[in-house]
Amino acid sequence: MNLDKLFKRAKEKGIVDLEIFASDRNSLSIDIFAGEVDKYEIADTKAITIKGIVNGKMGTFRTEVLDDEVIEEILDTIIASAKEIDSLDDAIIYEGDEHYEVLDDIYNDELYKLDVEKKINHLKALDKYLHDFDERVTVVETMYSENNNSVVLKNSKGINLSNKANSAYMGGSVIVKDDKDQRVGFDVVISNDFSDFDIENIGKEIVEDALMSLGAKPVPSDSYEIVFGNGAIATLISAFQGVFSADNVQKGLSLLKGKLNEVIGSSLVTIVDDPFMKKSSSSRSFDDEGVATAYKELVSNGVLKTYLHNLVTAKKDGVKSTGNGFGGSVSAVNLKMEAGKSTLEEMIASCQKGIYITNVQGAHAGVNAVSGDFSLQASGYFVENGKKDRPVALITVAGNFLDMLKDIEMVGNDLKMSYYGVTSPSIKVKSMPVSGS
Amino acid sequence: MLLEQKLIEQILDAALETGADFSEVYIEDHQASVLQSVSGRLEKSNNTKSFGVGIRVAKNFQSVYGYTNSKNPEDLMKLAQDLSKSFHDEIKTTRTPLMELEEGKKHQVKIKPSEVALKDKVKLLKEAYKHASEYDEVIKQVICYLVDDQKDVLIANSEGRFVTETRVKVRLMISSVAADKGMMQTGSAGDGSGKGYEFLFDEMDIPAHAKEASKVAKTMLYADDCPSGVMPVVIHNAFGGVIFHEACGHSLEATSVAKNASVFCGKMNTKVASDIVTAIDDGTIENAWGSANYDDEGYPQQRRVLIENGILKSYMIDKINSRRMQMEPTGSSRRQNYKFSPTSRMSNTFIDNGSSTFEEIIANTKYGLFAKKMGGGSVNPGNGDFNFSVMEGYMIRDGKLAEPVKGAALVGNGAEILHKIDMVGNNLDRQRGMCGSASGSIPADVGQPTIRVKEITVGGRKKGAA
Numbered sequence: 001m002n003l004d005k006l007f008k009r010a011k012e013k014g015i016v017d018l019e020i021f022a023s024d025r026n027s028l029s030i031d032i033f034a035g036e037v038d039k040y041e042i043a044d045t046k047a048i049t050i051k052g053i054v055n056g057k058m059g060t061f062r063t064e065v066l067d068d069e070v071i072e073e074i075l076d077t078i079i080a081s082a083k084e085i086d087s088l089d090d091a092i093i094y095e096g097d098e099h100y101e102v103l104d105d106i107y108n109d110e111l112y113k114l115d116v117e118k119k120i121n122h123l124k125a126l127d128k129y130l131h132d133f134d135e136r137v138t139v140v141e142t143m144y145s146e147n148n149n150s151v152v153l154k155n156s157k158g159i160n161l162s163n164k165a166n167s168a169y170m171g172g173s174v175i176v177k178d179d180k181d182q183r184v185g186f187d188v189v190i191s192n193d194f195s196d197f198d199i200e201n202i203g204k205e206i207v208e209d210a211l212m213s214l215g216a217k218p219v220p221s222d223s224y225e226i227v228f229g230n231g232a233i234a235t236l237i238s239a240f241q242g243v244f245s246a247d248n249v250q251k252g253l254s255l256l257k258g259k260l261n262e263v264i265g266s267s268l269v270t271i272v273d274d275p276f277m278k279k280s281s282s283s284r285s286f287d288d289e290g291v292a293t294a295y296k297e298l299v300s301n302g303v304l305k306t307y308l309h310n311l312v313t314a315k316k317d318g319v320k321s322t323g324n325g326f327g328g329s330v331s332a333v334n335l336k337m338e339a340g341k342s343t344l345e346e347m348i349a350s351c352q353k354g355i356y357i358t359n360v361q362g363a364h365a366g367v368n369a370v371s372g373d374f375s376l377q378a379s380g381y382f383v384e385n386g387k388k389d390r391p392v393a394l395i396t397v398a399g400n401f402l403d404m405l406k407d408i409e410m411v412g413n414d415l416k417m418s419y420y421g422v423t424s425p426s427i428k429v430k431s432m433p434v435s436g437s
Numbered sequence: 438m439l440l441e442q443k444l445i446e447q448i449l450d451a452a453l454e455t456g457a458d459f460s461e462v463y464i465e466d467h468q469a470s471v472l473q474s475v476s477g478r479l480e481k482s483n484n485t486k487s488f489g490v491g492i493r494v495a496k497n498f499q500s501v502y503g504y505t506n507s508k509n510p511e512d513l514m515k516l517a518q519d520l521s522k523s524f525h526d527e528i529k530t531t532r533t534p535l536m537e538l539e540e541g542k543k544h545q546v547k548i549k550p551s552e553v554a555l556k557d558k559v560k561l562l563k564e565a566y567k568h569a570s571e572y573d574e575v576i577k578q579v580i581c582y583l584v585d586d587q588k589d590v591l592i593a594n595s596e597g598r599f600v601t602e603t604r605v606k607v608r609l610m611i612s613s614v615a616a617d618k619g620m621m622q623t624g625s626a627g628d629g630s631g632k633g634y635e636f637l638f639d640e641m642d643i644p645a646h647a648k649e650a651s652k653v654a655k656t657m658l659y660a661d662d663c664p665s666g667v668m669p670v671v672i673h674n675a676f677g678g679v680i681f682h683e684a685c686g687h688s689l690e691a692t693s694v695a696k697n698a699s700v701f702c703g704k705m706n707t708k709v710a711s712d713i714v715t716a717i718d719d720g721t722i723e724n725a726w727g728s729a730n731y732d733d734e735g736y737p738q739q740r741r742v743l744i745e746n747g748i749l750k751s752y753m754i755d756k757i758n759s760r761r762m763q764m765e766p767t768g769s770s771r772r773q774n775y776k777f778s779p780t781s782r783m784s785n786t787f788i789d790n791g792s793s794t795f796e797e798i799i800a801n802t803k804y805g806l807f808a809k810k811m812g813g814g815s816v817n818p819g820n821g822d823f824n825f826s827v828m829e830g831y832m833i834r835d836g837k838l839a840e841p842v843k844g845a846a847l848v849g850n851g852a853e854i855l856h857k858i859d860m861v862g863n864n865l866d867r868q869r870g871m872c873g874s875a876s877g878s879i880p881a882d883v884g885q886p887t888i889r890v891k892e893i894t895v896g897g898r899k900k901g902a903a
Binding site: 033036037038039040041042043044045046047059060061062063064065070073074077080081083084085086087088089138139141175182183184218221251252253255328361362368370371373375376377393394395396397398399400433435436437 | 475478479480481482483484485486487488489498499500501502503504505506507516519520523555556559577578580614616620621622623665666667696697698700776778813814815817820822823824825826843844845846848849850894895896897898899
């Protein structure tokens with residue numbers, strides 16, 4: 001699309017300010033099943049999101065059709081939208097910041113250029129490792145997925161920014177079976193450095209827990225001390241990340257409303273948004289509105305320090321945008337709970353009667369981000385007198401997000417970035433109700 | 438036509454050049470609008486326009502997929518050639534000439550989204566807001582969404598299929614937040630259809646849905662925590678069918694069956710549920726949310742009886758998995774859009790009517806949970822373990838509905854629970870849902886009459902069963 005023409009026509013049609021956000025995404029994804037390539041996908045998609053202000057209101061149009069002939073339709077729709085919008089919120093197109101962080105390690109050209117055959121062979125090696133690991137491993141599926149994203153932001157107030165990042169994940173799932181039970185294992189490692197995809201490390205994470213959980217049964221319903229493994233707690237934090245959004249707070253949809261500078265968690269809890277995190281393809285030096293991103297503590301030693309803002313929510317609260325305006329809303333770039341000092345073994349050893357939860361499911365449905373209540377299917381191990389006893393499955397662990405943050409007694413030193421993009425260590429919570437047999 | 442027939446044929450041929458035995462072109466032209474109102478004011482009007490082409494090339498069980506949103510013949514030919522490089526075989530498959538282009542004639546739409554002025558769409562949101570917000574003073578926030586979606590698809594393959602159709606979906610959803618004394622609860626309701634705006638203008642009872650969202654929010658605000666433990670659970674009709682969708686439906690999709698990763702593998706024509714359970718996946722229901730003329734491989738959608746009186750009768754099978762399973766495809770292949778390779782998915786899935794009345798089911802339950810409105814859930818197809826949340830629940834005591842309870846989750850195993858259904862009502866209804874799985878997020882109806890499950894693990898925040 002001829003952008004000069006777009007900006008020129010917009011002005012002629014009475015659109016005061018215009019902004020375009022162009023993205024170009026190139027991806028590769030490979031699955032191996034039964035030792036053979038089962039899925040191989042390559043893709044290239046370009047899209048432009050166009051925002052325009054008319055009479056103080058903003059219309060938005062996202063298009064993958066990039067011919068010049070759609071320009072008129074797009075601008076007309078933006079004008080029609082802006083006329084109907086009667087929200088009291090201001091529409092803002094940003095003039096830009098003086099300084100933007102330079103991120104030079106979020107794009108790794110070597111990853112992109114690495115021969116596809118090498119990627120496939122590495123995946124086949126993981127497949128073989130898993131098959132050979134134990135005779136109880138019956139079904140193996142391994143996957144590699146790589147994304148190369150570049151974005152450009154331009155507006156009529158002079159912003160002209162670009163960002164390029166890439167990332168990949170490698171992992172797999174197994175079904176393990178003995179004569180009585182069948183369990184599944186799954187894990188992925190995320191990085192943009194291919195040498196991080198160590199077959200043995202990834203393989204063990206996928207298969208060991210599944211094998212150990214064979215024969216898992218529910219425990220009796222009761223309260224237990226809970227150790228959440230780093231992957232499990234990341235899933236839960238991910239489901240609740242919307243509570244930090246000032247947009248949700250202002251709409252009365254967050255349980256953190258009115259809690260700024262209050263203690264909302266144990267002093268061991270520090271949660272940050274780190275937009276400059278290495279090896280994360282989400283990392284950015286500016287948000288979708290052109291505001292410079294920044295590292296910030298959301299929760300500092302248990303105290304809520306800030307919400308996440310975009311331009312509109314920041315203006316309403318009389319603060320500066322935190323650079324978290326993404327996709328027309330507010331979200332964290334790389335949410336992370338900071339590591340503590342305890343080892344996972346120490347946390348397990350501290351339980352008299354506890355459950356070490358390695359996996360939670362149903363986070364998209366079993367949590368209420370407004371009340372903070374959650375009730376999630378979980379699996380893991382029963383821990384008695386500090387010792388991992390037997391595998392547990394088909395239980396639900398229930399609680400309230402804020403109560404849980406306050407009841408965190410130990411924080412692990414085992415940081416891991418999960419499939420959901422949240423990085424967290426394992427944690428131990430004083431007590432939570434568990435429903436089982 | 439979305440692309441010239443000659444170019445489509447060239448792509449299909451290029452893809453077969455190196456020995457693949459199947460090639461397919463999926464072309465999609467898509468327009469959508471999402472309107473969001475907050476406290477009755479229109480806050481967002483997001484419009485989307487997309488066009489893309491997905492090319493799939495296969496040999497035996499192996500398939501490769503690529504997509505682009507370029508219309509440029511050179512880009513498309515290059516993609517087909519790149520994909521074909523995955524295959525190396527001397528024996529070449531000859532393409533069957535394309536049949537005459539067939540256009541799907543079912544599921545006709547009266548008022549297309551593009552024919553409706555934005556201000557008329559906004560009126561629907563205002564109406565929903567009015568009834569939801571005026572329901573009760575504890576309702577502090579109402580957010581409404583109006584979504585419309587129109588897709589023109591064209592599918593051609595090397596076996597001669599050549600079909601096209603227009604698919605329209607509209608949906609209005611209301612989410613109410615009730616707050617009092619520092620507590621907050623949400624309730625949601627809404628409806629959608631595979632019809633056009635005639636559904637929203639003339640058929641949907643918008644005030645009733647809006648009030649329903651607020652009623653659920655208010656009821657749950659003052660509800661006690663649900664007790665936990667193992668107990669009988671009565672699951673209400675319509676969206677209650679999510680239990681079957683999650684606990685059983687996903688495990689009957691070839692995606693998991695073909696890879697020997699489902700608990701229902703090798704169970705064809707055996708008893709998998711109690712005698713009173715008959716379950717159907719029907720993608721042909723006129724203008725239903727999950728219906729279409731063709732599946733996303735270009736074959737006619739079908740009505741599939743999955744389970745008949747407790748006996749497993751059919752899986753849901755797509756083309757590539759049908760090869761692995763050595764069974765016929767069932768017209769079940771679906772995808773979110775051109776960015777996804779299609780695979781076996783549900784359409785409109787429901788447990789069929791039984792003989793009990795709703796009143797009989799409640800009266801026959803001495804103690805248990807009545808899950809009136811279900812939230813969402815998920816299942817692990819590998820072993821059938823599932824969980825889902827209850828949005829609106831009530832205790833049943835001495836055969837009567839008692840106090841409302843909140844925060845309940847139902848946890849169980851799909852294969853086991855089907856045997857534990859001991860009463861099936863006669864009030865079948867379906868409800869709209871979005872189902873996320875391997876080939877993306879797709880519209881799918883869930884449904885059932887009111888059913889009773891003899892025993893199920895209920896996870897709640899209150900200790901022990903009363």
